[in-house]
Amino acid sequence: MFRAQLHxxxxxxxxxxxxxxxxxxSIDVSLASDTRFGDYQSNSAMVLAKQMKMNPRALAEQVxxxxxxxxxCSEVSIAGPGFLxxxxxxxxxxxxxxxxxxxxxxxxxxxxxxxxxVVDFSAPNIAKPMHVGHIRSTFxxxxxxxxxxxxxxKVITDNHVGDWGTQFGMIIHGWKTLLNQEALKxxxxxxxxxxxxxxxxxxxxxxxxxxxxxGELVKLQQGDADNTAIWQECVRLTxxxxxxxxxxxxxxxxxxxxxxxxxxxxxxxxxxxxxxxIATESDGAVVIFSDGASKPEDDPxxxxxxxxxxxxxxxxxxxxxxxxxxxxxLATIEYRVKEWKADEVWxxxxxxxxxxFKQVFAAARRMGYSxxxxxxxxxxxxxPDGKMFKTRSGETVGLLEVIEEAVERARAAVxxxxxxxxxxxxxxxxxxxxxxAVKYAELSQNRLTDYKFSWEKMLSLQGNTAPYLxxxxxxxxxxxxxxxxxxxxxxxxxxxxxAEKALAIKLAQFAETAHDVLVDHKPNxxxxxxxxxxxxxxxxxxxxxxxxxxxxxRNTRLLLCEATGKVLKAGLGLxxxxxxxxx
RNA sequence: GCGCCCGUAGCUCAGCUGGAUAGAGCAACGGAUUUCUAAUCCGUGGGUCGCAGGUUCGAGUCCUGCCGGGCGUGCCA
Numbered sequence: 257m258f259r260a261q262l263h264x265x266x267x268x269x270x271x272x273x274x275x276x277x278x279x280x281x282s283i284d285v286s287l288a289s290d291t292r293f294g295d296y297q298s299n300s301a302m303v304l305a306k307q308m309k310m311n312p313r314a315l316a317e318q319v320x321x322x323x324x325x326x327x328x329c330s331e332v333s334i335a336g337p338g339f340l341x342x343x344x345x346x347x348x349x350x351x352x353x354x355x356x357x358x359x360x361x362x363x364x365x366x367x368x369x370x371x372x373x374v375v376d377f378s379a380p381n382i383a384k385p386m387h388v389g390h391i392r393s394t395f396x397x398x399x400x401x402x403x404x405x406x407x408x409x410k411v412i413t414d415n416h417v418g419d420w421g422t423q424f425g426m427i428i429h430g431w432k433t434l435l436n437q438e439a440l441k442x443x444x445x446x447x448x449x450x451x452x453x454x455x456x457x458x459x460x461x462x463x464x465x466x467x468x469x470x471g472e473l474v475k476l477q478q479g480d481a482d483n484t485a486i487w488q489e490c491v492r493l494t495x496x497x498x499x500x501x502x503x504x505x506x507x508x509x510x511x512x513x514x515x516x517x518x519x520x521x522x523x524x525x526x527x528x529x530x531x532x533x534i535a536t537e538s539d540g541a542v543v544i545f546s547d548g549a550s551k552p553e554d555d556p557x558x559x560x561x562x563x564x565x566x567x568x569x570x571x572x573x574x575x576x577x578x579x580x581x582x583x584x585x586l587a588t589i590e591y592r593v594k595e596w597k598a599d600e601v602w603x604x605x606x607x608x609x610x611x612x613f614k615q616v617f618a619a620a621r622r623m624g625y626s627x628x629x630x631x632x633x634x635x636x637x638x639x640p641d642g643k644m645f646k647t648r649s650g651e652t653v654g655l656l657e658v659i660e661e662a663v664e665r666a667r668a669a670v671x672x673x674x675x676x677x678x679x680x681x682x683x684x685x686x687x688x689x690x691x692x693a694v695k696y697a698e699l700s701q702n703r704l705t706d707y708k709f710s711w712e713k714m715l716s717l718q719g720n721t722a723p724y725l726x727x728x729x730x731x732x733x734x735x736x737x738x739x740x741x742x743x744x745x746x747x748x749x750x751x752x753x754x755a756e757k758a759l760a761i762k763l764a765q766f767a768e769t770a771h772d773v774l775v776d777h778k779p780n781x782x783x784x785x786x787x788x789x790x791x792x793x794x795x796x797x798x799x800x801x802x803x804x805x806x807x808x809x810r811n812t813r814l815l816l817c818e819a820t821g822k823v824l825k826a827g828l829g830l831x832x833x834x835x836x837x838x839x
Numbered sequence: 840g841c842g843c844c845c846g847u848a849g850c851u852c853a854g855c856u857g858g859a860u861a862g863a864g865c866a867a868c869g870g871a872u873u874u875c876u877a878a879u880c881c882g883u884g885g886g887u888c889g890c891a892g893g894u895u896c897g898a899g900u901c902c903u904g905c906c907g908g909g910c911g912u913g914c915c916a
Contacts, residue, residue: 282856289859299858306896336859337896381916418916515916541914553842559912560841567913574914581916608910610843635844636910644910669878689878701852705845706909712865713851719864720852723878735875772855784853787863798871798880817875839878 257365257767258328258352259285262296262342265325270300272322275315278307285342287765294333294341295761302338312338349760350749350812356763356819362826364767366408374412374592375401377604378507381418382494382514383427383448386501386655388709392634394655395698395832397604398507399779400632402830407770412510412596416588417498419491419514423452425473429465430455431486432472444493477578491516501656505691506832518587522579525587526572534622540575544619556614570615585616586623593627600628602777607633607704632777635706653709662715663690669717675838685836690715692722692833699831700783720787722833725824728790729835732821735802735814737837748808749815755792755799759816762792766823770830779831786827793820 263285270277277283283300301319305312316338323332330345356363377397380386386394397413405411430451439447459466476483495512502508526542529535535544545567546557558565572583592598603613613631620629636644667686676682697714701707717723736743751757769785772778802813825835 284856286855293859297858302858302896303856312896339859379916421916423915539913543913562840566841569913571914576914578914580914584916606910607844609916611911612916633844638909673876673878675876702854705852707851710851716865717878719878721864721878724864727876727878731876731879733876738875775855778855780853781855784863791863794879795881797875801875803875838876 257363257771258344258348258764259287259296259768260365261325261328262298265323265328266298266300266319266340269319269323270304272324273318275304275319277304281307287768288341291758293335293339294331295344296342298340298342299338301340305338316340344761344764346751346757349751349757349764352764353749353760353815353819354747356766356823357815361406362766362823363764364407364770367771370408370410371599372410372412372597373401373404373600373602374414374596374598375404375602375604376414376416377401377602378509379416379418379605380498381421381423382491383423383445383452384494385445385449386498388637388653388655388658390655391658391694391698392637392703393604393606394505394507395695396632396634396703396777396779397602398505398832399699399782399830400602400604400774400777402832403770403773403779403782406826406830407774412592412598413508414511414513414592415509417495417512417514419494420516420519420584422473424476424487424490425469425471426455426459427452427490428472428476428483428486429469431490440493443497445497448490448494504656504659504687505695506834513588513591515581515584518584518591521587521590522583525590526579526583529572529586529623532623534619535572538569541571542573543569543571544615544622545569547622556611556618568611570612570619582612582616582619585612586619589616589620589625589627589629590623593625598627600630602630602632604632604634607635609633630777632703634703638706638708658711658714659691659694661690661711662694663687665715666690666693666717666723669723670839673839685839688834688836689717689723689726689839692726692828693717695831695833696722696725696783699779700787702780703778722828723839725786725790725828726833726835726839728793729821729824729828730837730839731797732793732817732824733837735817738803743814745814745818746811748811750808750812752809753800755796756812756816759792759796759820762789763816763819763823766827782827782830786824786831789820789823789827793824 263283266285267283270283281304283298285296285298288294288297301316302312305315313334316334320332320334320340328345328348329342331343333341335341352363375397378390378394380390401411401413427448434451434454436447455465455469459469472483476487526535529544530542535542544557546555552558552565557567557569559568570582571580572586573579589601592601610631610633617629638644663686666689667682670676670682670686676685693716694714697716700720751760765785769782773782796816800813802810802817805813828835
């Protein structure tokens with residue numbers, strides 16, 4: 257990629273200019289903040305001059321004089337206090353366009369050292385529907401897994417479903433007393449939720465019911481055959497329905513190892529932690545306290561109370577003998593490291609669980625695991641009142657409901673345009689556009705900030721949306737459809753018009769973007785890039801007519817169209833969004 | 840109380856390890872179509888980047904304090 261090439265040449269130029277870099281200093285090359293100055297820029301001369309108390313402008317001149325990459329850059333200039341600006345030569349751009357067309361990965365280089373990365377995301381609960389609150393983890397996790405795989409990592413996706421927990425006491429009791437078999441066949445999750453809610457209400461009215469539920473839970477935990485069978489059926493029915501949802505979302509998992517998968521490992525794990533002195537007993541529970549290895553302010557097991565530090569241990573076994581999700585998470589780590597040889601584990605889970613993960617990761621390190629754990633946190637989707645969507649409150653919007661509404665609206669737009677001859681095709685187009693719109697609404701957003709859920713946002717088909725990007729792709733295809741196979745593309749590629757060059761440089765930057773997404777695990781960088789690419793293509797499309805042109809100009813533009821279509825399709829694919837040939 | 844996160848245009852949001860005149864979309868207004876899909880393009884207006892200090896050639900970005908909001912903080916996940 258150009259940025260890496262420039263970085264290489266610039267580093268050499270600093271050395272050739274006789275500048276020795278301070279320890280730990282790395283030269284920066286970034287996209288130009290304003291394309292009037294160039295395609296790429298470096299601020300390193302200014303930063304370095306400051307550190308070394310030199311004149312930044314003079315240092316920049318020195319480096320510029322030593323910079324040798326005539327084949328890559330048509331222009332190197334210095335501006336302001338010492339910005340180094342680089343313009344990529346039309347020849348290099350043309351070469352890159354051809355590389356994108358020839359390469360399966362659109363010219364995106366693979367990482368030097370592929371790693372085995374487990375991505376843990378989505379994690380819905382059994383006997384509960386997926387609601388909009390699951391959007392973030394599901395879409396972000398899927399996207400990051402796709403990108404990681406795309407750049408050459410070995411990726412294992414694992415859906416850590418919530419298939420074990422205290423709610424099963426109530427569900428089992430409800431199953432035995434309130435279940436409607438017909439309704440269960442119709443919509444299993446819906447019926448399970450109904451039963452759960454009814455029992456939940458009953459326990460509040462009558463403490464005796466609560467006792468019965470607790471009894472059912474204990475029986476389940478002790479391996480009672482009837483209750484185990486009911487639980488297994490709940491899991492089976494829910495997963496069956498979830499698979500359909502994931503199917504419509506184009507999301508796949510390599511594994512569905514839910515919490516229950518680790519049940520047998522929990523007891524021995526706690527005993528081992530006790531034996532190794534990592535965990536201790538406290539008030540009847542087994543907990544992990546601080547080991548004092550890190551500074552108090554960095555210690556996840558300490559919290560400041562007034563002017564002293566008070567312990568906030570991770571509890572791994574309750575005083576009643578029950579285990580908690582910290583226990584399960586530790587057992588899960590052991591499995592992923594031992595069985596899958598994971599180098600990294602990414603947890604795509606909301607930011608409220610920050611402390612929990614800090615503790616779990618710290619405990620895992622104390623257990624001797626050097627695996628790199630990352631909590632890929634995200635903000636909350638808020639209700640119209642600005643408060644969190646609560647899982648319990650029932651006032652949530654279903655994930656499928658949102659998708660269906662989006663598809664319906666897209667279908668109306670498709671009908672209006674009459675872009676496809678028959679019904680089945682229009683349905684397919686509407687699904688692509690509607691589903692894509694919902695995904696894009698999420699993925700184009702910075703994951704760390706909260707945002708208010710709005711139908712308008714999720715369903716918008718105008719502006720910076722998936723339909724806009726898909727439309728750009730459709731336009732690339734329409735041109736080739738018009739040619740009806742009557743074209744023989746050659747290697748002739750001469751970029752002369754500003755719009756052509758702008759498009760070519762944008763295409764080239766897919767490589768940088770694909771890698772940048774993983775630096776901070778931010779899909780919105782990819783979405784922003786694709787939006788810019790589509791925007792640049794639309795401008796090119798208006799400025800440079802393709803089919804009316806001839807000779808090399810025509811061939812060049814056709815190459816640009818082909819490359820744009822290819823990158824858009826690949827990029828949207830990384831967001832988990834499909835494309836369509838017409839719309 | 841303490842910790843973490845957030846506050847940017849009327850609304851929804853970008854803003855990459857500090858960089859050039861703070862950008863998009865929606866909404867508003869004005870243009871563009873005998874030509875490759877107008878779900879498009881081009882343009883106009885719109886800002887005390889919560890407030891006050893500080894660091895420096897340069898701060899939306901880093902530091903301190905304050906205001907406002909959210910989340911978390913020993914036996915739910």
